Amino acid sequence: MLFYGTPEFAVPTLEALLERHTVAAVVTQPDKPAGRGRHLQAPPVKKRAGAAGIPVLQPPRLRNAGWPERLAEVGADVAVVVAFGQILPKAVLDVPLRGSINVHASILPRYRGAAPIAWAIIRGETETGITTFQMDPGMDTGDVLLSESTAIGADETAGELSARLSRIGASVMIRTLEQLDSLTPRPQDHSQATLAPLLKKEDGRIDWSWTSDEISRRVRGLRPWPGAYTRCRGKNLHVWSAIPAQGSSASGLAPGATIAEQGRLAVVCGGATVLELNELQLEGRRRLPTRDFLNGVRLDTGEKLG
Numbered sequence: 001m002l003f004y005g006t007p008e009f010a011v012p013t014l015e016a017l018l019e020r021h022t023v024a025a026v027v028t029q030p031d032k033p034a035g036r037g038r039h040l041q042a043p044p045v046k047k048r049a050g051a052a053g054i055p056v057l058q059p060p061r062l063r064n065a066g067w068p069e070r071l072a073e074v075g076a077d078v079a080v081v082v083a084f085g086q087i088l089p090k091a092v093l094d095v096p097l098r099g100s101i102n103v104h105a106s107i108l109p110r111y112r113g114a115a116p117i118a119w120a121i122i123r124g125e126t127e128t129g130i131t132t133f134q135m136d137p138g139m140d141t142g143d144v145l146l147s148e149s150t151a152i153g154a155d156e157t158a159g160e161l162s163a164r165l166s167r168i169g170a171s172v173m174i175r176t177l178e179q180l181d182s183l184t185p186r187p188q189d190h191s192q193a194t195l196a197p198l199l200k201k202e203d204g205r206i207d208w209s210w211t212s213d214e215i216s217r218r219v220r221g222l223r224p225w226p227g228a229y230t231r232c233r234g235k236n237l238h239v240w241s242a243i244p245a246q247g248s249s250a251s252g253l254a255p256g257a258t259i260a261e262q263g264r265l266a267v268v269c270g271g272a273t274v275l276e277l278n279e280l281q282l283e284g285r286r287r288l289p290t291r292d293f294l295n296g297v298r299l300d301t302g303e304k305l306g
Contacts, residue, residue, distance in 0.1 A: 002027060002071065002079040002096060005045045009162055010082035012170040013103055014045060017080060018052055020174060025055045025074045027062075029085045062092050071095045078180075080173060081135060090137045100135040101176060103169040105162070106196070107131055107147050109188040112140035113196035117165065118158045120196070121221035124213075127151055128161070130169045132176040134185050143185030146176045155243075157223040199226060206230045208256035208306050212244035212273035230256075230305045232282065232297075237305065240287060241279035248274035256306040260299045263291040267305055 001021050003014055006029040017023055026049035034041040042050075049056050059067050068091040079100040081088065093100045106116035108131040113119075120128045129149035136142040148168055152161060176183070204226040206215055219228040219242045229238045250268045253259070259266040259274065266276045281287040282297060 002074055002076040003045075003049075003082075004028070004079060004084040004088070004100075005082040006043045006085045007083050008044045009105070009166045009169075010045050010084075010103075011048050012166045013080065013082045013173050014048055016170040016174050018054075021177070023049075023052075023054055024076050025057055025071075027057045027059065027071070027084070030058045030060055059086075062086055063089050068092050068095055078177070080177075082169065082173075087139070088135065093135050093137065098180070101145065101173070102133055102135050102140070102142070103173050104131045104133065104140055105129075105165045105169065107149055108133060108140060108144055109190060109193040111196040112193055114198040116196040117162050118196070118199055118221045121152060121156070121158055121161065122217050124217055125152060128165070130165060130172045132172055133188075141188060141190070143187050145183050145185060146172055146179070148172050155220070157220045159224045201226045204228045206239065206306065208267060209270040211271045212269040212275040215269055215275050216242050216244055232299075232305055235283040237283070238281040238287070239277055239279075240281060242275050242277045245274040245276040248276070250274055253302065254304075256304050258299050258301060258303045258305060260294065260301050260303075263294060265290050265294060265299060 001017065001023050002025055003017060003023050004027045005014060026045060028043050028045045031040040031042050033039060046056050071092060072095050076096045078098040079096045081100055082103040088100065104116065106120060107129045111120055127149055129147055131147040132145045133142040134145060150168060204222050206218065206228055219239050222228050223240060227238045227240065229236050231237065245266050248266060250272045253268045255268050255270050257268045259268065264276065266274050269275050277290055279287060279289055280293045
């Protein structure tokens, strides 16, 4: 078996496979600079594979000449792919005798793409899940093998949901491999497809004309990265935790106006809704609960954010 994966999300599936199958080699992204010192850091999957003594390959681009032949030397009967981070060309997908199977963090065909967890939260979905499917050259377009749904918690962040889905994904993949001889691949209904594009830093910029519900979902969906942020006195202000304020009045203030009182901070949003900010981080400073934040940054009611 070949295993393709890179981030922490892929580790539970790798661990489950190591317990039950023979993983001949792991393919992961190249080490990347990280931290203030910009030292090269190995991906989580590489660290786990190294601890298990599994050979690791780190192709800069699988489309480069020679990689299908090099992967064929492994002699794998099947490949398992989990959040690898590169598109696998057909020549690579076809290397294993039984093809390549992907673990995807949505119920396909909804939320095809690089960031299904974040966009499901941002767009107000109450349910998501895991799909395993037989890969083809398209983006998450292959025939479905198994799926399992789960509710999205009302306060769940993308990071929390990702950790939970990674464990579900491991379980669904093990079941998929156990039933592979009897499963009938099911074509997706492409007319029902939605997209979950790669997140960009700009996706975190808060537009205060959105309602408090829309903004609170963006705060949860973009945590831990890139985080939701606005401008405050000429600096970026990250909003790490926020909830719609029930029963609060915008008091005629325009969207983006602050309401600061008794150690609490809220912001007027679109539709005359109000968002209460619970955890904040001003550019260059520590992340703080709102009460502590206001002790250092004394905002007045009516100040404009954004």
